Amino acid sequence: MITDEHTKVIVSVDVEDWYHGPTMSAQWDSRNSLDKLLSANPGIERAAPYIDIVLELLERHHVKATFFWVAEYARRFPAFFEKVVAAGHEIACHGLTHFSKLDYRTKRVLFSPEEFKKRALTARKILEDMSGRPVTGYRAPNAYVSGVMLDALEEIGFKYDSSVSVSSIYNKTDSSLAGVTTAPYYPATGDLRASDQPRGLVEFPWPYYSIAGLKIQSAGGPYLRFFGSGLIIRGLRQSLRRGHAVFYFHPIDLCNEAIPMRFSPRRPFLWLFKGDLVKRRVERVLSAFQNRTACFGQILGAQKQSLE
Ligand SMILES: [Zn+2]
Numbered sequence: 001m002i003t004d005e006h007t008k009v010i011v012s013v014d015v016e017d018w019y020h021g022p023t024m025s026a027q028w029d030s031r032n033s034l035d036k037l038l039s040a041n042p043g044i045e046r047a048a049p050y051i052d053i054v055l056e057l058l059e060r061h062h063v064k065a066t067f068f069w070v071a072e073y074a075r076r077f078p079a080f081f082e083k084v085v086a087a088g089h090e091i092a093c094h095g096l097t098h099f100s101k102l103d104y105r106t107k108r109v110l111f112s113p114e115e116f117k118k119r120a121l122t123a124r125k126i127l128e129d130m131s132g133r134p135v136t137g138y139r140a141p142n143a144y145v146s147g148v149m150l151d152a153l154e155e156i157g158f159k160y161d162s163s164v165s166v167s168s169i170y171n172k173t174d175s176s177l178a179g180v181t182t183a184p185y186y187p188a189t190g191d192l193r194a195s196d197q198p199r200g201l202v203e204f205p206w207p208y209y210s211i212a213g214l215k216i217q218s219a220g221g222p223y224l225r226f227f228g229s230g231l232i233i234r235g236l237r238q239s240l241r242r243g244h245a246v247f248y249f250h251p252i253d254l255c256n257e258a259i260p261m262r263f264s265p266r267r268p269f270l271w272l273f274k275g276d277l278v279k280r281r282v283e284r285v286l287s288a289f290q291n292r293t294a295c296f297g298q299i300l301g302a303q304k305q306s307l308e
Pocket residue numbers: 014016020094098140141142143
């Protein structure tokens with residue numbers, strides 16, 4: 001049984017660029033179209049240099065984090081990847097190219113299990129070869145996740161996933177998420193619902209702040225950019241009473257330069273809040289949970305016991 005004082009805030013960083021976001025990546029119907037965009041528009045990438053800022057910030061707060069890398073982004077920026085490895089942070093997998101695996105309208109799974117496994121294996125091999133370390137964690141691009149994906153991840157040796165979010169505003173899965181809160185759990189086979197049956201893969205769902213009958217996502221990401229650190233800190237505090245609680249942000253969230261909005265004309269407010277403002281918010285969250293943070297790898301061993 002987990003007690004409140006033993007639960008940790010698990011700090012994670014999703015390494016991707018502005019063009020990997022859900023509204024953008026829906027436009028890249030194939031890997032070719034993304035490659036074409038990048039080769040036709042040199043210099044449109046923004047996120048990679050902000051990895052330095054993230055590393056400095058984590059060091060100042062004495063935080064070891066898990067970095068979920070889009071594998072092809074790691075390949076584009078190997079020097080930044082090496083800096084993350086050298087700083088002793090955990091490396092995990094955020095897909096090969098950050099394509100969503102579910103249709104965002106219908107929640108229909110877009111990849112066969114075999115195709116999904118092939119892509120996840122390719123991504124993991126890139127990250128393991130580059131880091132020289134085993135990679136055991138996965139986070140679904142844009143958090144679109146299904147039970148079939150988790151079964152496939154377990155089959156190819158992943159030990160944990162951290163993508164499921166219970167929220168009153170959206171359900172980005174094809175499951176009812178019955179029995180799922182914010183506490184780490186064993187998912188049922190073929191579904192994301194919580195099960196009593198231990199298995200080889202643990203799900204670390206995202207925290208929420210439960211208020212007035214609503215569950216508001218408080219893991220970070222765009223919610224940190226739009227709603228500030230107060231909501232995130234309150235939600236993390238509440239979620240820590242249920243189990244370990246996940247916090248995440250992106251290097252691109254700290255970007256002070258303009259995002260090339262000509263590629264995303266229908267979302268003029270998407271990047272309204274970013275840069276130093278968001279950096280201060282990340283620091284506020286880390287300060288609020290000083291000496292109470294961990295990366296996934298640090299707690300996974302103890303996690304197995306606490307679930308039983
Ligand atoms: Zn992502």
